[in-house]
Amino acid sequence: MGSGQWMVEKRSSFRSDSFSKEYETVPETGCLSIIVLGASGDLAKKKTFPALYNLYRRGFLQSNEVYIFGYARTKISDDDLRNRIRGSLVDGAKYYLSILRDCGFLFSPFASLFVILYFGKDASEHSEDVSKFLQLIKYVSGSYDTEDGFRLLDKEISEHEVSKNSAEGSSRRLFYLALPPSVYPPVCRMIRKCCMNRSDLGGWTRIVIEKPFGKDLESAEKLSAQIGELFEEPQLYRIDHYLGKELVQNLLVLRFANRFFLPLWNRDNIDNVQIVFREDFGTEGRGGYFDEYGIIRDIIQNHLLQVLCLVAMEKPVSLKPEHIRDEKVKVLQSVLPIKDEEVVLGQYEGYRDDPTVPDHSNTPTFATVVLRIHNERWEGVPFILKAGKALNSRKAEIRVQFKDVPGDIFKCQKQGRNEFVIRLQPSEAMYMKLTVKQPGLEMSTVQSELDLSYKQRYQGVAIPEAYERLILDTIRGDQQHFVRRDELKAAWEIFTPLLHRIDDGEMKPLQYQPGSRGPVEADELLAKAGYVQTHGYIWIPPTL
Ligand SMILES: NC(=O)C1=CN([C@@H]2O[C@H](COP(=O)(O)OP(=O)(O)OC[C@H]3O[C@@H](n4cnc5c(N)ncnc54)[C@H](OP(=O)(O)O)[C@@H]3O)[C@@H](O)[C@H]2O)C=CC1
Numbered sequence: 001m002g003s004g005q006w007m008v009e010k011r012s013s014f015r016s017d018s019f020s021k022e023y024e025t026v027p028e029t030g031c032l033s034i035i036v037l038g039a040s041g042d043l044a045k046k047k048t049f050p051a052l053y054n055l056y057r058r059g060f061l062q063s064n065e066v067y068i069f070g071y072a073r074t075k076i077s078d079d080d081l082r083n084r085i086r087g088s089l090v091d092g093a094k095y096y097l098s099i100l101r102d103c104g105f106l107f108s109p110f111a112s113l114f115v116i117l118y119f120g121k122d123a124s125e126h127s128e129d130v131s132k133f134l135q136l137i138k139y140v141s142g143s144y145d146t147e148d149g150f151r152l153l154d155k156e157i158s159e160h161e162v163s164k165n166s167a168e169g170s171s172r173r174l175f176y177l178a179l180p181p182s183v184y185p186p187v188c189r190m191i192r193k194c195c196m197n198r199s200d201l202g203g204w205t206r207i208v209i210e211k212p213f214g215k216d217l218e219s220a221e222k223l224s225a226q227i228g229e230l231f232e233e234p235q236l237y238r239i240d241h242y243l244g245k246e247l248v249q250n251l252l253v254l255r256f257a258n259r260f261f262l263p264l265w266n267r268d269n270i271d272n273v274q275i276v277f278r279e280d281f282g283t284e285g286r287g288g289y290f291d292e293y294g295i296i297r298d299i300i301q302n303h304l305l306q307v308l309c310l311v312a313m314e315k316p317v318s319l320k321p322e323h324i325r326d327e328k329v330k331v332l333q334s335v336l337p338i339k340d341e342e343v344v345l346g347q348y349e350g351y352r353d354d355p356t357v358p359d360h361s362n363t364p365t366f367a368t369v370v371l372r373i374h375n376e377r378w379e380g381v382p383f384i385l386k387a388g389k390a391l392n393s394r395k396a397e398i399r400v401q402f403k404d405v406p407g408d409i410f411k412c413q414k415q416g417r418n419e420f421v422i423r424l425q426p427s428e429a430m431y432m433k434l435t436v437k438q439p440g441l442e443m444s445t446v447q448s449e450l451d452l453s454y455k456q457r458y459q460g461v462a463i464p465e466a467y468e469r470l471i472l473d474t475i476r477g478d479q480q481h482f483v484r485r486d487e488l489k490a491a492w493e494i495f496t497p498l499l500h501r502i503d504d505g506e507m508k509p510l511q512y513q514p515g516s517r518g519p520v521e522a523d524e525l526l527a528k529a530g531y532v533q534t535h536g537y538i539w540i541p542p543t544l
């Protein structure tokens with residue numbers, strides 16, 4: 001059996017208990033409507049529609065079963081929306097090609113031949129796919145808190161379902177909220193009131209919501225309660241797109257399907273764990289939004305904490321979403337209160353020059369926070385979560401540093417400790433830094449690596465975008481990679497006291513130069529937590 005088949009089988013068997021009975025007895029035959037609310041916005045344009053397009057291109061969304069509705073307040077036509085989206089589906093030359101095609105210019109055999117000769121067959125097929133995909137999109141305009149727009153939306157969806165002979169109650173409706181969280185409650189109320197599908201014939205209504213899920217424990221709980229009154233937990237898909245990244249999805253396999261790691265993954269062997277997010281650009285264009293949230297709410301409380309859960313959790317009873325999420329909650333609940341002396345905050349110089357950022361903003365654009373997990377496996381092992389904007393590089397990685405070898409006869413501490421690095425991006429890779437004998441006649445040691453670089457190992461394999469996977473999971477009813485309500489609560493419990501101290505101005509960020517590593521105090525904290533930097537390690541990329 002090929003690996004592709006394995007994936008498909010496994011994924012479908014991951015379905016939550018709550019849905020499995022329904023799936024076993026009633027096949028999903030009804031047509032699928034995907035409704036993107038906030039269709040005129042940035043997230044929809046940059047992430048949601050491109051992910052839908054890629055799913056369409058890869059054959060996971062079939063034109064005979066899916067229809068996509070965009071909904072927003074802006075009064076624009078179907079074509080206006082299509083033209084807005086088009087640019088983010090294709091690059092440069094392909095973009096103009098697809099416009100020409102839609103104008104009818106490229107339908108003559110001569111024109112198509114010209115395109116193939118000039119841009120290549122792939123570009124020609126791509127632009128044709130884009131045009132076909134865009135025809136699957138309809139736009140409905142309306143407000144977020146009144147019934148008129150949602151009734152109109154429901155009418156359009158129902159008409160489409162009827163036109164596809166989809167039996168009443170068997171149709172599937174997926175609402176994707178690409179909206180600011182302030183409008184989640186009214187939008188959810190309107191969907192509940194005007195746009196629900198009857199689910200007794202295998203159909204369903206599901207809601208995808210984007211972070212930020214609140215600003216602290218209290219606001220998150222309020223939001224959860226408001227939405228929870230309208231929808232059952234199995235209908236709610238809280239997206240954290242880091243859970244859709246290839247190497248994040250690999251963590252469970254890596255940890256629990258490899259004998260190597262089982263005995264090593266604990267406080268006896270691991271000295272410290274770093275989970276790092278770095279961006280080499282600032283908050284350009286998003287200063288207003290970012291200033292309200294800051295780096296802890298934007299990256300650490302969600303993306304990095306989710307990664308921490310997968311690194312630190314115990315083995316789940318099975319791969320069922322509820323079993324996995326139960327273990328994530330347990331590890332979150334074992335995190336001790338954060339100590340002020342184990343936090344370094346930073347703000348890059350020039351951040352406040354953004355006209356949308358207040359002159360005296362106290363918002364951190366960088367933070368290093370040490371978390372400590374109070375359980376048998378991890379007592380005493382610092383989990384160092386670090387995130388920053390406008391730094392000297394862009395990367396996201398997990399770095400597991402092992403303890404020194406006891407009774408070291410090679411005196412190889414100078415070479416550095418063993419490290420296991422999982423690089424989530426860019427260029428997915430995992431490598432183990434280890435000490436080996438320097439090849440040659442001398443008996444000396446050197447740091448080298450066992451290297452699994454995805455580009456080399458999996459040549460020709462296109463790694464899907466996180467949003468693609470997660471949207472597909474919502475259609476398949478697999479909640480494994482989505483945040484459950486109690487998980488969210490536990491995550492906010494960890495960070496809320498610290499966030500309140502920052503909001504109240506009790507803790508202040510240190511200034512750092514854009515393009516630097518962040519405040520030097522962060523590296524000092526790292527060293528204090530036990531991290532030993534390896535000096536002199538040189539990686540020689542493999543040549544093909
Ligand atoms: N398959 C692949 O693609 C492989 C690539 N490599 C490459 O080889 C190079 C070296 O690898 P590696 O040693 O793992 O990674 P790095 O040299 O990038 O970083 C090693 C560690 O040192 C920290 N660090 C760097 N500067 C300082 C400082 N001044 N004070 C304190 N800490 C510091 C880093 O922190 P921080 O994260 O905050 O920068 C990181 O934790 C990298 O470019 C890596 O990508 C190596 C092996 C395989």
Ligand SMILES: O=C1O[C@H](COP(=O)(O)O)[C@@H](O)[C@H](O)[C@H]1O
Pocket residue numbers: 279298299396
């Ligand atoms: O959620 C967010 O993530 C992006 C970084 O995502 P990535 O997949 O490119 O790593 C970050 O830029 C943004 O501030 C944040 O809101």
